[in-house]
Structure formats: C-alpha cells, structure tokens
Amino acid sequence: MAEWFMGNEMSGTYESTTKGENICHNPHKMNSNGFWDATDIDDTFKFSVPLMAFQLSAVFFVSQIVAFLLRPFKQPAVVSQIIGGILLGPTLLGRVDSRIDPFRYSSFDSLASLSTLGFMFFQFLVGVKMDPSIIRTSGKKAMTIGILALVFPLVWATYSSILLRYLLDMDPTARRMVYYVGAANSMTEFPVIATLLTELKILNSELGRLALSSAMICDLSNTFVSLTTTSFKVGEGEILKSLWAILSCAAYVIVVVFIVRPALFWVIRNTPEGEPVKEIYIIIILVVAMISGIISVAIGQHVLLGPFILGLAIPDGPPLGSALVQRLDSIVSGLLVPLFLTTSGLRTNLKSITLTTKSLAMFVFMILLSLVAKFTATMLPCLYCKMPFRDSLSLSLIMNAKGIIEMLTYNTWMDNKVIDDEIFSIMVVTVVLAAGTISPIVGALYDPSRKYAGYRKRNILHSRRDAVLRIISCINEEENVPTTIKLLEISNASRESPIHVHVIHLLELVGRASPLLISHQLQRRTSSSPSRSESIINAFRYFEQQHKDVVNVQAFTAIAPIESMHEDICTLALDKGTSLIIIPFHKRLGANGTMDLGQNAMRNLNKNVLDRAPCSVAILIDRWNVGGSIHVLPMQAVYRVGMLFLGDADDREALAYANRMAEDPSVKLTVVRLIPSSGVHGLESERILDDMVVKDFRLNTMRNTGVEYREEVVRDGEHTASIILAMEEANDLILVGRRHSMDSPLVFGLSEWNEYPELGVIGDVLASSDIHNRVSILVVQQQAILD
Known part of the structure; x- marks a missing residue:
C-alpha cells in the first residue's frame, strides 16, 4: 500500500481553525444538561457525546444529499462523500459563520480516530475478500499488465522527479515531495478497482476479471515493495535496525501462516455444513485483528499492515470469510469508511490553492505524468494481445482509478x-476528478452485452434434428433440481440427437472480492458429507448415469454478485454454443399451495438473462416438487404436456421444443392454437411464419398417437383465460411463448393484471397466485436475431 512509503504514523489528530479561532472542549465531560442549562446555544456541543453524535449525523445527511444530486451524473460514492466533507469544512461552511460550524472544535481528533479505526477494519476485510490464489490462474496477460502498471510508472516517476529536482530550483519540502507525489499516483489499489467494478456492475465480466487480477498482482507487489521500503526507513540508515525490522515482519507473517491460519481451518472444520460460525470465534478474530494493528506499529510498520495480512490468512467465502464480511461490512463500508472519506474532505481547504506557485505547477505536472505512464503501461500490453481498442481503453482508465486508499495516503502524509494544506487539497481534488470522470467514461465505453448480440441462430427452432441439443440449466437452490431433471428427461435425448447439459449452481458472492466460475469434474468420488453444490452435482451425475450415451452433463458453480451474475450465464452460453437457457422462476410453490414471496434479486437476474442472452431462454415455474427431496423425482407413466399457440416468434420456439418432447414415448402432447374470431391480425410476415411452423409440426406428428392438435376460435382475453384454466386442469406441464402483440384480441384485457412482465401476458396468468393446480409452466423466449 502506498501509504506505507511515508512511515507508520497516522496520528488522527486534526486541528480545525476558523478565522483564527480554535474552540476547545473538555474531553472528560461526556454529556451536557441540555439547552436549558446552557448560557449559549452551542454550549451543548462542548461535550463529547452530543458533539460527536451531531457531527456523525451532519456527515451522513450531507453526503447522502450530495449523492442524490450527483446520481444523474453516475458518480461513484467516493465522490459524494469527499465533496460532502469539503462542503462541511473550511472551504464553505467554516467560512460562513464560525458559530454554525460544528467541526471547529478540537474534538475533531475523536471523529478522525473513529474513522481511522473503521479504516483498519476495512483493510482487514480487504484481506478477507482478496484471494491471492487467483494469481496462479490469472494468465500471462494479467500478470504482465499488473507488473508493468506498477514498475513502469514508478520508474518513470523516479526518473522524472530526479530530473525536475536537477532542473528546477525548489524549496526542500517540494524537493522531498515531488517523488512521493509521482509514486502515489503510480499505484493501483485492489480495493479501489474492486469497488469501481462493483459499482459499474462489470465485476464478473471478461474485462472485470482481467482488471481485478491485474490490480491484485499490482497491489500485492506494491505491498511487498512498501513493506521493504518502510523497514529500511525504520532503520534510519543503520543496516542492523533495518534487518531486525525485516525479520520481525517475516516472523509476523510466519506466525499468521503457520499458527493462525491452521487455527482458522480448525474453526471451519468444526462448523457443521449450513450452520453459522459460533459467535465466540467471530469475536476472537476481531480482537486478534485489533491486536495485529498494535503489533504492526510495534515492529515499525503501518497500523493497517497487520490487519491486512491477517485478513489474507482467513479462508474467503463461506462459512468463515462470509460470516466476517456479513457482520462487519454494513457498519464498516456503510458508516465508518464514508466517515473517513468525509473527514478527509473536511480537512480540504480549496481556498489554500493559490494557482500561482511554481511548486503547484510542478506537482500537477508530476501527477499527470504518472497517470499517463500508467495509462501507457496498461494500454500497450492490451493492444499487443489484440484486445479491442474500446476494451483496452476502458482497462487503462480503470487501472488509473483513484479512491479511498489514495485518500489514506494523503492523510498520512498530512x-x-x-x-x-495546499498540496493536500490538490491531491484531494485529483482523486475527485479521477473518480468522477473515469466511472462514467468506462460505463459509456464498455458494454459487456455487445458480445451477446445474436448474428447466428442459436435456438431450438433452427437447430438440426440430428444435432446435439445444448442446454444451460441454472439452479438457485436444491429444490429446483427434481423438476429441472424431469424437464430434461422428457426433452427426448437420443443417439441421433443427444443432449449436452451445462448445469450452473448460482451462489451469491459473499466474503470475497473476486468472482469465480468453477468447473466440476462429475467423475470425482462422492463425498461422505457433500456441500450444497456437491449435492446438486450428485443428482445430475445420477441423471447422466441413467441416460448413458445420450446425455452429457458438465457442472459449474458461479459465485458472483447477483447484479452481474447474468454475465457468467450468458458468457457460458456463448462459449458452449447453447440453444436454450433454463432459469427457475424466483418464486416457488409452498406446501400450502401458495407461491412464496420469492427473491427480488433473483427476479432481476432473470430479467437480465432475458435481455442479454445469446440464445433462447425459458423460465421454469416449478409446481411439481413441493418440499420433496433433491434425489426423489416424480415418477408416473405418462406426462401430459400442453402447448398454447397464439403466434409470433416465442410461440414458434415453444412449439419447436414441444415437438421434440412429443417424440418421447412417455409424453402425451396437446397443442391448442388460438384463432381470433375477428379475423386476421398482426404482421402478414409473422402469420406466414406461424402457418409454416404449425404445418411442419403437424406433418412431423401426424402418425404420433400421443399428440393432439386442435384450434379454438377466441373472442377476447376472457375467453383465452377460460381455455388456460381448462388446460391447467388437464396437464402436468404447459409451454407458452413469452411475448405477444398487445394489439391482439387474444390477449385483450389480460395485460391489466400483469404482475410479472418477465413471464409475458399468458405466462403471468398461468403463474398467478390464485391458481393452485400443481402444473408446472415453461415460458419460452426465442433468441433475438440481428439482421
């Protein structure tokens, strides 16, 4: 971390003066007697507790107001928090009237100490979320970018600072600082990059994974360099002292790796599957994190080094890493870190920037020089690896992002x-400008959904009848498995047209910063106490064994933020050339016959997949398996499948899937085509395609006694709803298309009660909570083809 270059002090003592006035309070007086006992209205705030409570409230509300005002400009949270502090500080509020400035008291050091303690736990969580093992699998591209993005700007900053000190006449302070200004802007900090990618919702995109790996390599390399530099600084030129400082750091790392880490694995082994980690273990770890900060200071390092290394030793993800993140993240990231950024803004005085000094011009030049050097060091390897120019430009901007770690560095120097004050204010302005411009520019440049645009036909309708049918099946929870397997079972896998299933178990990213897409080998020996993913894989392994030579299963576990989890699904669909993605509906039928409340996050995931998928998508509403075991599949001699055909592309895709199902001997298929009584409607080209697909279906199934086709003349949407009700009572599974023309008389009036737009009008009627039939529903959307 760059802040370690300048030693290990971070006093947290802030002096706040306004118009030459410095008003002190007695730190031993905690609570006042209120306004009624005060001679002046601000006497109450000369006591520690009400003063700090008022300062925290002011910091929170002002930063939230600024965030609301900046929301249309897509600004990251760090910008609003720093600007909020600047508005509350000497730049604005401190110059209006000293009597209304709640931060003029010398108690400001208490607020700063609290924010520094929060930052220590933030660094601890950074270590917990960071997974250094991904460096081994990051590839040469990420390794090259990560190392070059550190070494080239650092060397360039060193050379430029020496040249400037030789060419220009500078005062001693400026001569000392010119290198550190360049070096600080040469760093790439992992927490800053991870936060930016999360806010842009591209954390698990192809570019996001590359940026995260490169930033981790750069940050860990920087940490090693900083640790070594600080150790030599502690020695003050004495080799023996420096050697002892380095050895003490090495001893601390050895204790953490060989004593603390095995103890943490012991905690995990003694935590039953699915059970939370005991409270006492969490408390002990937090106490050890604070003690590690004390040890860091004792051995001459920065107070944040110990908690960071301890966090790296904690196994990320569940159960321990996720438990720590869930307990700490809301208070640390939600309150204490914003408090740190706002207090940094409070120290910023834009009035101190004179814009006339030679030193100011030199510092601005060094900052720009470092940014250009890092931009070049990132851009050139990307172009050499033949990355698209827009992606290369986006990655170069991301690696130049500034944020909370830079603010910590500047506060330490201050x-x-x-x-x-002048140089500090310049540095803060640099962070605000960098964070405020890079985020919206990258958001405009990089659109991960571009690669999913459909120029090739990847759907069931246009697949050859003798070709492999490739399906991606998404699993949110174990209860999704039986119905999904039954759907695959009646999809008629055969030697002429086998089915390749790519199963993705979807897990929310908790307790780690790096998303993962894990590929499982189904031939691996079954564990005696399988995890959630292993239980799902075992069920699909059994399904594959039952259908040898006609079904092939490959299992994955996707660990990612739910907001961007669709990237893993769509990327896998693109790479595997799948024709269909099956995703479960976000609600499930409970044992009492009603739909549960569901998860809105999973609903948004379904919407994102529908919007971006490079192939056809089907939403499966499960009403077969109600509280059943993951291994118990519903068994019956005949499965009654109904298909409601109104017309348009999605219905044609659903009919193509139903046509494939009809070839299975255990399936009895009923297709009902609805025809408006008012005559033709819609585009003539769509009607021609509908007639062609229906004609082809009837020709293919004319000798199949398990298929029934009939046409119903329908007056309006109410008549359509009555036919839907009759089909529900007569079938185990109903296939429908998702999108239909709202001008069609077949759906007239039905859209007024549309609760789930992602299911379409007909799918919404079938999934309505007032219908208690145990019929599952498959809502199909055909891939959108670009001309």
Missing part, C-alpha cells in the same frame, strides 16, 4: 507534516 499527519506526518510531509505536505501542507
């Missing part, structure tokens, strides 16, 4: 009297 505390150590290395820089003055």
Whole structure:
C-alpha cells in the first residue's frame, strides 16, 4: 500500500481553525444538561457525546444529499462523500459563520480516530475478500499488465522527479515531495478497482476479471515493495535496525501462516455444513485483528499492515470469510469508511490553492505524468494481445482509478507534516476528478452485452434434428433440481440427437472480492458429507448415469454478485454454443399451495438473462416438487404436456421444443392454437411464419398417437383465460411463448393484471397466485436475431 512509503504514523489528530479561532472542549465531560442549562446555544456541543453524535449525523445527511444530486451524473460514492466533507469544512461552511460550524472544535481528533479505526477494519476485510490464489490462474496477460502498471510508472516517476529536482530550483519540502507525489499516483489499489467494478456492475465480466487480477498482482507487489521500503526507513540508515525490522515482519507473517491460519481451518472444520460460525470465534478474530494493528506499529510498520495480512490468512467465502464480511461490512463500508472519506474532505481547504506557485505547477505536472505512464503501461500490453481498442481503453482508465486508499495516503502524509494544506487539497481534488470522470467514461465505453448480440441462430427452432441439443440449466437452490431433471428427461435425448447439459449452481458472492466460475469434474468420488453444490452435482451425475450415451452433463458453480451474475450465464452460453437457457422462476410453490414471496434479486437476474442472452431462454415455474427431496423425482407413466399457440416468434420456439418432447414415448402432447374470431391480425410476415411452423409440426406428428392438435376460435382475453384454466386442469406441464402483440384480441384485457412482465401476458396468468393446480409452466423466449 502506498501509504506505507511515508512511515507508520497516522496520528488522527486534526486541528480545525476558523478565522483564527480554535474552540476547545473538555474531553472528560461526556454529556451536557441540555439547552436549558446552557448560557449559549452551542454550549451543548462542548461535550463529547452530543458533539460527536451531531457531527456523525451532519456527515451522513450531507453526503447522502450530495449523492442524490450527483446520481444523474453516475458518480461513484467516493465522490459524494469527499465533496460532502469539503462542503462541511473550511472551504464553505467554516467560512460562513464560525458559530454554525460544528467541526471547529478540537474534538475533531475523536471523529478522525473513529474513522481511522473503521479504516483498519476495512483493510482487514480487504484481506478477507482478496484471494491471492487467483494469481496462479490469472494468465500471462494479467500478470504482465499488473507488473508493468506498477514498475513502469514508478520508474518513470523516479526518473522524472530526479530530473525536475536537477532542473528546477525548489524549496526542500517540494524537493522531498515531488517523488512521493509521482509514486502515489503510480499505484493501483485492489480495493479501489474492486469497488469501481462493483459499482459499474462489470465485476464478473471478461474485462472485470482481467482488471481485478491485474490490480491484485499490482497491489500485492506494491505491498511487498512498501513493506521493504518502510523497514529500511525504520532503520534510519543503520543496516542492523533495518534487518531486525525485516525479520520481525517475516516472523509476523510466519506466525499468521503457520499458527493462525491452521487455527482458522480448525474453526471451519468444526462448523457443521449450513450452520453459522459460533459467535465466540467471530469475536476472537476481531480482537486478534485489533491486536495485529498494535503489533504492526510495534515492529515499525503501518497500523493497517497487520490487519491486512491477517485478513489474507482467513479462508474467503463461506462459512468463515462470509460470516466476517456479513457482520462487519454494513457498519464498516456503510458508516465508518464514508466517515473517513468525509473527514478527509473536511480537512480540504480549496481556498489554500493559490494557482500561482511554481511548486503547484510542478506537482500537477508530476501527477499527470504518472497517470499517463500508467495509462501507457496498461494500454500497450492490451493492444499487443489484440484486445479491442474500446476494451483496452476502458482497462487503462480503470487501472488509473483513484479512491479511498489514495485518500489514506494523503492523510498520512498530512499527519506526518510531509505536505501542507495546499498540496493536500490538490491531491484531494485529483482523486475527485479521477473518480468522477473515469466511472462514467468506462460505463459509456464498455458494454459487456455487445458480445451477446445474436448474428447466428442459436435456438431450438433452427437447430438440426440430428444435432446435439445444448442446454444451460441454472439452479438457485436444491429444490429446483427434481423438476429441472424431469424437464430434461422428457426433452427426448437420443443417439441421433443427444443432449449436452451445462448445469450452473448460482451462489451469491459473499466474503470475497473476486468472482469465480468453477468447473466440476462429475467423475470425482462422492463425498461422505457433500456441500450444497456437491449435492446438486450428485443428482445430475445420477441423471447422466441413467441416460448413458445420450446425455452429457458438465457442472459449474458461479459465485458472483447477483447484479452481474447474468454475465457468467450468458458468457457460458456463448462459449458452449447453447440453444436454450433454463432459469427457475424466483418464486416457488409452498406446501400450502401458495407461491412464496420469492427473491427480488433473483427476479432481476432473470430479467437480465432475458435481455442479454445469446440464445433462447425459458423460465421454469416449478409446481411439481413441493418440499420433496433433491434425489426423489416424480415418477408416473405418462406426462401430459400442453402447448398454447397464439403466434409470433416465442410461440414458434415453444412449439419447436414441444415437438421434440412429443417424440418421447412417455409424453402425451396437446397443442391448442388460438384463432381470433375477428379475423386476421398482426404482421402478414409473422402469420406466414406461424402457418409454416404449425404445418411442419403437424406433418412431423401426424402418425404420433400421443399428440393432439386442435384450434379454438377466441373472442377476447376472457375467453383465452377460460381455455388456460381448462388446460391447467388437464396437464402436468404447459409451454407458452413469452411475448405477444398487445394489439391482439387474444390477449385483450389480460395485460391489466400483469404482475410479472418477465413471464409475458399468458405466462403471468398461468403463474398467478390464485391458481393452485400443481402444473408446472415453461415460458419460452426465442433468441433475438440481428439482421
């Protein structure tokens, strides 16, 4: 971390003066007697507790108001929090009237100490979320970018600072600071990059994974360099002292790796599957994190080094890593880190920037020089690896992102009297400008959904009858498995047209910063106490064994933020050339016959898949398996499948899937085509395609006694609803298309009660909560083809 270059002090003592006034309070007086006992209205705030409570409230509300005002400009949270502090500080509020400035008291050091403690736990969580093992699998591209993005700007900053000190006449402070200004802007910090990618919702995109791996390599390399530099600084030129400082750091790392980490694995082994980690273990770990900060200071390092290394030793993900993140993240990231950023803004005085000094021009030049050097160091390897120019440009901007770690560095320098108010304010403005411009520019440049645009036909309707049918099946929870397997079972896998199933178990990213897409080998020996993913894989392994030579299953586990989990699904569908993605509906039928409340996050995931998928998509509404075991599949001699055909592309795709199912001897298929009584409607080209597909279906099934086709003349949407009700009572599974023309008399009036737009009008009627039939529903959307 760059802040370790300048030593290990971070005093947290802030002096706040306004118009030459410094008003002190007695830190031993905690609570006042209120306004009624005060001679002046601000006497109440000369006591510690009400003062700090008022300062925290002011910081929170002002930063939230600024965030609301900046929302249309797509600004990251760090910008609003720093600007909120600037508005509350000497730049604005401190110059209006000293009597209304709640931060003029010398108690500001208490607020800063609290924010620094929060930052220590933030660094601890950064270590918990960071998975250094991904460096081994990051590839040469990420390794090259990560190392070059550190070494080239750092060397360039060193050379430029030496050249400037030789060419220009500078005062001693400026001569000392010119290198550190360049070096600080040469760093790429993993937490900053991870936060930016999360806010842009591209964390698990192809570019996001590359940026995250490169930033981790750069940050860990920077940490090693900083640790070594600080150790030599502690020695103050004495080799023996420096050697002892390095050895003490090595001893601390050895204790953490060989004593603390095995103890943490012992905690995990003694935590039953699915059970939370005991409260006492969490408390002990948090206490050890604070002690590790004390040890860091004792061995001459920064107070944040110990918690960071301890966090790296904690196994990420569930149960331990996710438990720590869930307990700490809301208070640390939601309150204490914003408090740190806002207090940094409070220290910023834009009035101190004179814009006339030679030193100011030199510092601005060094900042720009470092940013250009890092931009070049990232851009050139990307272009050499033949990355698209827009992606290369986006990655170069991402690696130049600034945020909370840079603010920590500048605060440390300010505390150590290395820089003055003017340089500190310039640095803060640099962070705000970098964070405020890079985020919206990258959001405009990089659109991960571009690669999913459909120029090739990847759907069931246009697949050859003798070709492999490739399906992606998404599983949210174990209860989705039986119905999904039954659907695959009646999809008529055969030697002429086998089915390749790619199963993805979807897990929310908790307790780690890096998303994962894990490929499982189904031939691996079954564990005696399988995890959730292993239980799902075992069920599909059994399904594959039952259908040898006609079914092939490959299992994956996707661990990613739900907001961007569709990237893993769509990317896998594109790579595997699948024709259909099956995703479960976000609600499930309960044992009492009613739909549960569901998860809105999973609903948004379904919507994202529908919008971006490079192939056809089907939403499966499960009403077969109600509280059943993952291994118990519903068994019956005949499965009654109904298909409601109104017309348009989605219905044609659903009919193609139903046509395939009809070839299975255990399936009895009923297709009902609805025809408006008012005559023809819609586009003539769509009607021609509908007639062609229906004609082909009837020719293919004319000798199949298990298929029934009939046409119903329908007056309006109410008549359509009555036919739907009759089909529900007569079938186990109903296939419908998702999208229909709203001008059609077949759906007239039905859209007024549309609760789930992602299911379409007919799918919404079938899934309505007032219908209690145990019939499952498959809502099909055909791939959108670009001309």
